[in-house]
Amino acid sequence: MTTPLRLGIAGLGTVGAGVVKIVQSHANLLAQRSGRPVVITAVSARTRARDRGVDLSAYAWEDDPVALARREDVDVLVELMGGSDGPAKAATEAALAEGKDVVTANKAMLALHGQALAEAAEQAGRVIRFEAAVAGGIPVIKALTEGLAGNRIERVMGVMNGTCNYILTRMESEGLPYETVFEEANALGYLEADPTLDVGGIDAGHKLALLSSIAFGTRVDFDGVELEGIERVSIVDIRHAADMGFRIKLLGVAQMTGRGLEQRMSPCLVPAHSPLGTLEGPTNMVVLEGDSVGQVVLRGAGAGEGPTASAVMGDVMDIARGCRLPTFGQPAAGLATARSARASAAAPYYLRMELEDRPGALAKVATVLGEAGISIDRMRQYRHKDPTAPVLIVTHKTTRDALDHARAGFAATGVVVGEPVALRIEQV
Numbered sequence: 001m002t003t004p005l006r007l008g009i010a011g012l013g014t015v016g017a018g019v020v021k022i023v024q025s026h027a028n029l030l031a032q033r034s035g036r037p038v039v040i041t042a043v044s045a046r047t048r049a050r051d052r053g054v055d056l057s058a059y060a061w062e063d064d065p066v067a068l069a070r071r072e073d074v075d076v077l078v079e080l081m082g083g084s085d086g087p088a089k090a091a092t093e094a095a096l097a098e099g100k101d102v103v104t105a106n107k108a109m110l111a112l113h114g115q116a117l118a119e120a121a122e123q124a125g126r127v128i129r130f131e132a133a134v135a136g137g138i139p140v141i142k143a144l145t146e147g148l149a150g151n152r153i154e155r156v157m158g159v160m161n162g163t164c165n166y167i168l169t170r171m172e173s174e175g176l177p178y179e180t181v182f183e184e185a186n187a188l189g190y191l192e193a194d195p196t197l198d199v200g201g202i203d204a205g206h207k208l209a210l211l212s213s214i215a216f217g218t219r220v221d222f223d224g225v226e227l228e229g230i231e232r233v234s235i236v237d238i239r240h241a242a243d244m245g246f247r248i249k250l251l252g253v254a255q256m257t258g259r260g261l262e263q264r265m266s267p268c269l270v271p272a273h274s275p276l277g278t279l280e281g282p283t284n285m286v287v288l289e290g291d292s293v294g295q296v297v298l299r300g301a302g303a304g305e306g307p308t309a310s311a312v313m314g315d316v317m318d319i320a321r322g323c324r325l326p327t328f329g330q331p332a333a334g335l336a337t338a339r340s341a342r343a344s345a346a347a348p349y350y351l352r353m354e355l356e357d358r359p360g361a362l363a364k365v366a367t368v369l370g371e372a373g374i375s376i377d378r379m380r381q382y383r384h385k386d387p388t389a390p391v392l393i394v395t396h397k398t399t400r401d402a403l404d405h406a407r408a409g410f411a412a413t414g415v416v417v418g419e420p421v422a423l424r425i426e427q428v
């Protein structure tokens with residue numbers, strides 16, 4: 001009989017329990033495909049006496065995940081506790097130091113400590129795999145590191161936080177304000193323990209930073225991600241955007257330009273009938289663009305027990321089969337330090353403003369745009385009862401500098417009431 005691959009699972013929550021279920025229910029299939037049995041030898045979690053819907057009686061128990069990582073009968077630490085530091089990082093470091101491979105779903109840990117951990121893995125001759133950390137069950141890390149390895153990657157885009165996409169699409173379908181849908185998502189258990197990780201765009205920003213590293217051969221640079229969450233997206237803009245043929249998504253975009261690595265995660269408009277525009281509920285979508293392949297669109301479940309455990313097991317199977325890829329797709333020492341740049345590519349913008357309803361008001365706005373070099377593509381003013389008139393403008397492509405110039409100009413017109421909303425329109 002060939003040597004089994006022995007897993008130690010640290011963390012038995014949603015994902016950990018899902019992994020145990022797959023190992024138990026698909027034992028034959030895993031052994032056939034990898035040519036060796038894949039078994040669990042030991043587990044660890046905060047509370048031992050909890051019914052997780054799985055039988056753990058055959059496995060050794062460790063209260064301390066670091067002790068689990070060091071066990072002689074563990075070949076691979078499967079880290080599913082979460083948290084950027086603390087026990088997750090300590091157990092990962094211990095496993096590598098003891099010559100064990102690591103599979104993790106922990107985007108926060110890798111976004112902040114990915115380079116150091118990748119270097120530690122290489123020094124130890126071990127691997128760290130993290131398919132579950134980015135867009136859950138969608139095999140996007142595999143697509144980038146393996147399938148597209150022969151391409152220069154030109155752009156990576158994606159909706160990678162299911163909770164935010166659920167909130168935005170439900171606001172639109174039910175016509176509900178942000179606060180109401182946020183409470184609904186909370187009641188459904190969708191939100192992370194710290195909800196700002198989701199709605200503040202941080203979780204999605206972590207994922208984008210990890211993809212950028214692989215795509216552009218740079219050290220993970222989460223600090224370089226320009227972040228804006230969905231807290232300020234209003235039902236008014238969702239409705240008006242829909243009226244103009246767009247939908248609002250929390251969209252990540254990363255590209256390498258002559259100025260440096262541009263990474264941003266922010267609410268953007270996308271055409272309603274584009275692949276990203278049709279994405280409903282908690283589903284994720286990642287768009288990869290390579291110089292030879294063109295555009296590749298991946299869509300699927302970005303979270304949940306089954307999909308996330310599926311991604312973890314894909315990594316485990318790589319290790320069982322002897323496939324040993326470097327953490328970020330190339331030797332860690334060769335990853336360049338990213339020179340981060342403010343996203344500068346020109347794009348059309350959606351502008352919404354309230355105008356004083358008097359002669360010449362619209363002309364003043366048009367003049368400001370003209371003086372900033374911004375050309376109007378479409379414009380709409382709605383029938384209104386209030387003393388101010390709601391005006392929507394879709395511009396032709398323009399730069400952020402020109403837009404900043406125009407914003408300052410609007411304030412000086414004396415006819416624009418309050419701060420106009422400006423959202424980038426991403427062409428997909």
Ligand SMILES: NC(=O)c1ccc[n+]([C@@H]2O[C@H](COP(=O)([O-])OP(=O)(O)OC[C@H]3O[C@@H](n4cnc5c(N)ncnc54)[C@H](O)[C@@H]3O)[C@@H](O)[C@H]2O)c1
Pocket residue numbers: 010011012013014015016044045046047063065079080081082083087105106107108132133136302303304305308
């Ligand atoms: N739930 C998802 O859909 C999903 C999707 C993608 C990635 N992830 C990532 O997977 C990881 C796990 O997520 P989850 O949803 O399963 O979390 P969870 O809260 O359901 O489970 C966490 C588990 O880790 C254990 N744990 C936490 N701290 C511990 C400690 N100090 N010592 C021992 N055990 C400890 C807990 O007891 C629990 O069993 C996180 O990194 C998360 O970001 C989750």
Ligand SMILES: N[C@@H](CCO)C(=O)O
Pocket residue numbers: 133136160161162163164190191192198203302303304
């Ligand atoms: N909170 C994340 C979980 C998966 O990483 C989401 O909503 O997508």
Ligand code: NA
Pocket residue numbers: 131132133134135136137138139140141311
């Ligand atoms: Na994935």
